[in-house]
Amino acid sequence: MYKYNTIFARSFSKNEKKRLGYGSLIMAMSIWIVFKHCLSALSLQKSMVIGVEKLMIKNTSISQHLESEPKELKPICNVMEARSDFCEITGDIRVHGNSSTVHIASLQTGNLVGEKSWNIRPYTRKENAAAMSSVKNWSINQLADHKEIPHCNINHSAPAILFSLGGFSGNHFHDFSDLVIPLYLTSRKFDGEVQFLVTDNRPWWISKFRKILEKLSKYQIIDIDKQDNVVHCHSSIIVGLKRDDKELRIDPSKSPIGITKTATTLGYEVVVAEANLSTDLSKFAQIVNSCDVLMGVHGAGLTNMVFLPDNAILIQIIPIGQIDSLARTDFGEPSRDMNLSYLEYKISKKESSPTKLYTLDHVIFRNPKSVHKQGWDAVRSIYLEKQNVKLNVHRFRGTLSKALELLHYR
Known part of the structure; x- marks a missing residue:
């Protein structure tokens, strides 16, 4: 159970x-x-982040290490879940709120192979058109041309989670099933060391759940839509929230x-x-x-x-x-x-x-x-x-x- x-x-x-x-x-x-x-x-246990090492082939005859053949990386955006789409990105990340765009200047594990851009509505009821109609669309793009990379205005040491307060927020059931519990599931592994970036902000919602939010993040919440052309830079970001397919549930296999x-x-x-x-x-x-x-x-x-x-x-x-x-x-x-x-x-x-x-x-x-x-x-x-x-x-x-x-x- x-x-x-x-x-x-x-x-x-x-x-x-x-x-x-x-x-x-x-x-x-x-x-x-x-x-x-x-x-x-x-009170969940802290998760361990396992680094991915480059594969090397050792040529014993000439004592050289050659980098393995390029392999396609796991997609950074998961759009196959029933209730929510989300992206997990580590590298040089530039978030531009005015254009609702997350720019990927570089990835920690190299360049993407195949699809290099996604459109994400960061709310956890994607099957419901009425809910998603009030959720802003965000573009996730890897930039190949360095001339197109926007300059950082604010550098953050903490990773970020970007999510929407649109949808059905304000309905008590949906506040928990669509937002509070998914936010907990997505953020708890950071043990407070994570920056919340909110789109479609509803200040009264933040006020209502402030004490919960303060337990999940040690940082002031940023209304990313109203940043006056400011570019926020992070080394890691999650766009969207993770959630269980069932209502109001935390799967213990994913969360001790x-x-x-x-x-x-x-x-x-x-x-x-x-x-x-x-x-x-x-x-x-x-x-x-x-x-x-x-x-x-x-x-x-x-x-x-x-x-x-x-x-x-x-x-x-x-x-x-x-x-x-x-x-x-x-x-x-x-x-x-x-x-x-x-x-x-x-x-x-x-x-x-x-x-x-x-x-x-x-x-x-x-x-x-x-x-x-x-x-x-x-x-x-x-x-x-x-x-x-x-x-x-x-x-x-x-x-x-x-x-x-x-x-x-x-």
Whole structure:
């Protein structure tokens, strides 16, 4: 099973988190969805960078070393992944923000053979045209003519990672699945010694996740689009972010992780909380991380499960509208990868607010597939934004009892 270590919990407090001596339940309530966030600071081992030596052929008869025949190098840009394109370049790199171009003056391992230029949109949802429409296109070019190489204005000793804050940033689910977790996966091996270059900048996003960003980079973030014709020079750069094909997942085969202990307790202390753009993320993360159970209606807010401690429980309330598969893909499967126990509760029609507006034989109840055929905007409007849930506490009691049972035996 894939497991998260406490990805960002230590990003928010200098003290070790204290556990409650009883089970605790947190309910995140919002206008259209109910949820919370949870990231913990993964303490990953430093990666080793292995140098590539030139192959030499020793001619013993004349005691000379001859350089081997030229071989085609591994492409510096990977455009074969399902979710993101990214380039990893080491050499003499010149980044020109005004033209959205990364110039390769020279490579550490020699010249490229074959393709020498790429176009990259550095965001991790390349399969989604709507997301990528707001992501700037960057050109990666190796320059053969030294007369074309722009002069450096600022030389950096640290490697760089260039990524976009466009796409679906601002949606809590996508903030983590498309940006925070991929950024962590891409940058953590540098142990803070990396410079972030941001394109399509959204300052409020940086403010919201500042404490996480400060754990991943020791340097001030550069808005590369607004550099007034300045050329930034690095000896190494990654353009784009790496991510897993599945949502909200860190593959342990690619990222070593540590595990935190959780209390085994009985009973609930209920905490009702709501997060928005003005919420102090670190304080909110601490609230979620102190709880044993998180419950909420399907929606972006459930992304806050990333702040839950190891072995905690996620209860996802699934509204009407035949979104079971989406609910399990977005949160059910990822929760197991995070070493969380997962329960779901599918509401009845009478627990849904549209029953006050429509009869029970209306098409939105009788044939949700017809609504889905109208496209995502219709689904979101009818089944998410306009649907409130009022739980039948007697019917829901069984799910809470099951959560208590899981807490008892964990």
